[in-house]
Amino acid sequence: MSPEQTGVDFVNQLDLQEGLDVFRYRNYYNGGGVGIGDINQDGLPDIYMVSNLSSNKLFLNLGDFTFRDITDEAGVGGNKPWSTGVAMADINGDGLLDIYVCNSGDVDGGNRGNELFINQGDGSFSEEAGAYGLSDQGFSTHAAFFDFDQDGDLDCYLLNNSFRPVSSLPIENIRDQRDELGGDKFYKNESGKFVDVSEEVGVYGSVIGFGLGITLLDVNKDSWTDIYVSNDFFERDYLYLNKGGSRFEEVLEDYFGQTSLFSMGADAADLNNDGLEEVFVTDMLPRDPQRLKQTTRFESYDLFNLKKSRGFHNQFMKNTLQLNSGNGWFEEVGQQFGVSATDWSWGALIFDMDNDGYKDIFVANGIYKDVTDQDFLKYFSSDENLEAARKGEEVKFEDFNERMPSNPLSNVVFSLDSTSRYMDKSEAWGLSEPSYSNGAAYADLDLDGDLDLVVNNVNQQAFIYRNESDQLSNNHFLRLGLKGDVKNKFAIGAEVKLYLGDEIISYQHYPTKGFQSSMDYTISLGLGNRVVIDSLEILWSESRRTILSNPPIDTTLQFSINDSKSYMVPPGSKDPIFTKKPFDHPHIENHFIDFDYNRLLYHQLSMDGPCLAVADLNTDGLDDFFIGGAAGYPGSIYLNNGNDGFRSVSIQLLIDDADFEDVDAVFFDADLDGDDDLLVVSGGVENGDNSILFKHRYYINQSDNGKLSFTRGELPVKAFSGSCIRVADYDDDNDPDIFIGARSIPGRYGIAPSSYLLENDGQGHFSDVTPQRISSLSQLGMVTDATWLDYDEDGDQDLFIVGDWMPLTLFENRGDFFQQRADFGASQNSKGWWRSLMVADIDQDGHKDLVGGNWGTNSMFTASSASPIRLYINDFDENGSLDHISCFWQDGKYYPYHLRDDLLSQLVFLKKKFPSFASYRDQPIEQIFSPEQLEKCLVLEVQELRSGVFLNSGDGDFRFEPLPQRAQIAPIFSMLLEDFNKDEEDEIMVVGNFFGTRPEEGIYDGNHGQVYSVEGQGLREVSFDQTGLFLKGQVREIKIAQGKHSRLMLVGRNNDQMEIYAY
């Protein structure tokens, strides 16, 4: 709506003035916040707009979307420079909303005390920050008021950005050194006076804290308010658990496997109606590939690891959407949900914009100058200024400012569609006007039951958006007003839950949120077409609760804590399926970085293992196991100790073979002498092709009288980097034969290595029968897994193979030879980044199906048969080494994923062709290389990234069905079919995760061990409450072993401790 219509005439005007710009003032374009609240108790929310350089403004809501500027009469304009955040809260507990404004001061750091405007109840305010002890002198960004210790009054977390230039700080972890001058602070309200108790309660306040967002939530549902702090630059975010109002415990790394890197604004609210708040944090990753290539550079793998080693956790440049598991951890799904890239983003708000009962995500974004434009950085800087900079003299940054491009951006609204992806509705919903937006706040300004939106813009009129959902849909709503007591009159911290069938629509009452902003205190919840609310619950505090059955809808209800009942949290009782057993065996991955050898690869191949193999080696009826070692570390054999534990036995041959990288292993009676022999596949890319260290090892069991011993056997295959070994008597002569899958040719990624079929002579001697029986194995592809299965039920074993850039491949056993089934329907459109394959009858129709573990969809990579990912492989620069260009499909063309500098560091000759970032950003592959160069390429494709089931129709073909969405959260490396819960029905377990990526892709860490029960036609996840299983890290293999008292699940994790769970 226009200023003429509303009377809200407000621009956060940044006119360049001498001495003040983004180069000298880090947060120059961070903009101002929006505060909404009813300051005169007329039921209409009023609007407070923050201006960086001019007077802030208060607009009184006159109804009907008309407002009047009452700044001067109210006396709330403020007289301190560089105002940032605003919090509207009844700070003195008199029932009237006060206004707290954060100020960052002038460029020299002076005049920056925060201001507190105390509501006098007569339309005027008086500034009393000093008297309340809240005139903090930090570079304040925002403040949040809540009752930390449930003593009835409001305390304050104050977010202060560091005084220090980022560039003056080496990336040293000095998080626990409190900054004497600034730093985040916690103020406790002691009889109306705010006292700094930061150190006593355990709040960090160091010079490396670049806080931009404070988000209150109750992360562990103990009714004590917790805090999420988002930090810009290299410092990681903080999550403070409120320990019963006495102190905070910072637990971010326990709860979040990864976070945003340049964390900006954030919000916490329940997106999936399970009653638990998700956390959404904005960052600055561009969505448009061209803008990405123009303005972005990612951290290097080395820098990421340096920071990680110094305690800066896993941080990646992308918005993060953290799904709350409710069990003490979150799962990051930003890419899977489609919300990870909204360019330079500030405000994040989660609220139900269309009242359909599911909350939406609003992102306010844009930066007035593209300060990270890479051409500006490398080529456009002006000579005179650079001379001054070199001399260490005063630089005329005005000139820089003029040369930097300006590109306004559409704000973004994400709304859930039927496929559990969030789609951008900004255009459809009328919120796409290009802008440089920062703070934003929602409120039902016209009291019509839907939430309106106010956005603060740099150098542009503020946006006032009237929500017309009430006109456009028949969605229902419920508004609630909450009345607290003592000095928390507005009941901050209360939690509202509407129970509707198996859904919970919930709201946590923390109005200060988003970016530098503050929401209205009246709660407004959309209900969609749901007309019956089973019950309404308000949790006021740890011990007070209100319950109302079948509340009315489409109205406003008022509640007071005085009408609530006392309440005790019922103690939970859990009897989970899995019990962790103590065990100590670390897998240590050798220090090898594939990216140092190939700059354009996305996934490291040197991080496979550990592998596991299980057998009863000493024939005591209990299972023993082998666990492989990475290069430089021997594999080990553990014998069952009869008490559901294991003891290691020393095997000299294994110790001798420590230098091999073990990637798969199997026990089987190769020589038919009644004991199990061991075959270990060597893999990795740590050595040159043909290295002896790629020999696969055959250990013949010669145990005698229970004394375990092995001798070396020979396999008739050359050394090659392998992936898997699968045993079956394919020729039906009563001895086990083997298939060994080849993973890659080291240094020649993408070129198909040769896999092998070996035939047993009945005495454990093998011969290579690949040429005569299955010759196409020699050029099949980069195999990752395989399985034998008589899919056509003709009595012989057929071979199924999956791999990297490979489809599901079937070799049908025709007696004398194997026939590759080219007409096999399930292999169509199934080229993927498969990692595992398992046999299971998922649809319980008596025909065995296949479960394929693939890359998943929680990734920057997306693929379909219509728009596959392509990998172009060629020695483009003719220097003897292969170059790998990964491309995505867009509008009929393939464009490299690679940023300019990454591509050009591998292909130096392209520097001549692309002298600037602008010349490269929109170039498809055919503009980058000549037709002759492209013709010579080996082109690989991926069409399917989802893990899924290939359902065997029983008539010779399979049909692909993806696994449930949660299973797509990470690559699946291993699977099991087992009756874990002893219900006489098998469940399947899928595990995985992958960290061998570069920072631009981020890590995959969201699979914590998922169990699905096989029910009729589909799969249903068995909840954590039942499994009690929380696997962390990169699981590479799981296996079952029989213990004396229970079954044991062995969990092999890459570069981590092995774990054992009894069930």
Add this chain to the structure above:
Amino acid sequence: MISRYKLALIPWLLLLFIFASCQKDNSYEATLQDAETYQKCAKKLSDAIVYDIFSPPVASRVYAYSNIAAFETLAASEAFGLISLAGQITELTPCPEPIPDVNLHLASIHAFLTVGKALIFTEKNLGDFQDQLYQQLKDQGLSSGVRDASLEYGETVAAHILKWANQDMYKQTRTYPKYTISTEPYAWKPTPPDYMEGIEPHWNKIRTLILDSADQFVPTPPHTLTMDESSPFYAELKEVFDVGNELNDERTEIAKFWDCNPYVSHHKGHAMFATKKITPGGHWMGITAIACRQTNSGFETTVEAFTRTSIALFDAFISCWDEKWRSIVIRPETLINQYMDEDWKPLLQTPPFPEYTSGHSVISRAAAVTLTDFFGDDFYFEDITEEEFGLPMRTFNSFLEASEEAAISRLYGGIHYRMAIENGVAQGHNVGDFVVENLKTTQNNNELMTHR
């Protein structure tokens, strides 16, 4: 002395100019005779190297091959008494014979610019300069016959040099493995603010020009790296820290004068900009230019001096980089941040490669030894190379004195230990001596004294 000599030239030049403008026929000859024409080409190439942000070793490759192309063009004729480098520098074969009607100066300029443009990335500025120069020559009466023949021959020599250059392992080393960061405590680690990867870890695979091999002059090994406070290494680390904390104006000026860092990034929050400068090799090419001007060296002598210096620099970089990626010594900034002061920053931005030995020390000395051999030891000069980058002139009484200051400037800059400087100077001296002994560019080098 010098200035008087210059003054004496002016009337002649004026006369020449007047004569030329009247006749308008052959004034191009004066232009092509003028060493300044070559100097301008060399300067334009230096500018292009700065613009494209070449790292110091790679920049030395551009300088060397371009100048060698010019030199070989001139040496193809016996007229100038220059000795071809074919047979002297590794794997270089003689150029094809000059064709009739060639103006060898123009051909050598063309060969220089052709090779230069092939080796840099952004050709536009150098190309524009070339077009202007050729237009000027045309306006000054250069016939199309001479022009075409000269350019054709220059092209031929350039192709010959580029073919040879293409076999120096540069192309292959582009995709050799990047250095894998070691967890060993004293191994080099990337440094603030950009934590860039170590540049050119395989530069010792590049074919040397005069040296027999990259490791022909291995310097004294570094001290044992330890934080034992009684150790010589610790004392040197402490010295870097103390010197950095007690900088005076003179030392600051010296450090900045010799910074020669081709790419310094400046972070301002999320905003960044970069400053670019000539490389240390580029600085010594600049000193060579000054020495040539000061001695009124003619076209051939100028080309010869540039070529000799660029060859010494090229081999010195290989020798130095061979040691850097052998000992892989950690930078003082990393250790000081870790053990002494987590906020400490050196005066100069630490360049992205291992510490030992100091590149400035090695290459400055090698260049200085070469220049001393060519122009003499007692050679006062005013070094204005850095003026265009805003740094005031410094004066030196000899090339060796300048190289001493370049070396110690790295200690003042907070980026090198003393051992890397002193042992680097010795290493550079060995390289320089060897180049001087084994590189013969005129029939009788003693006759050259007339030039000096």
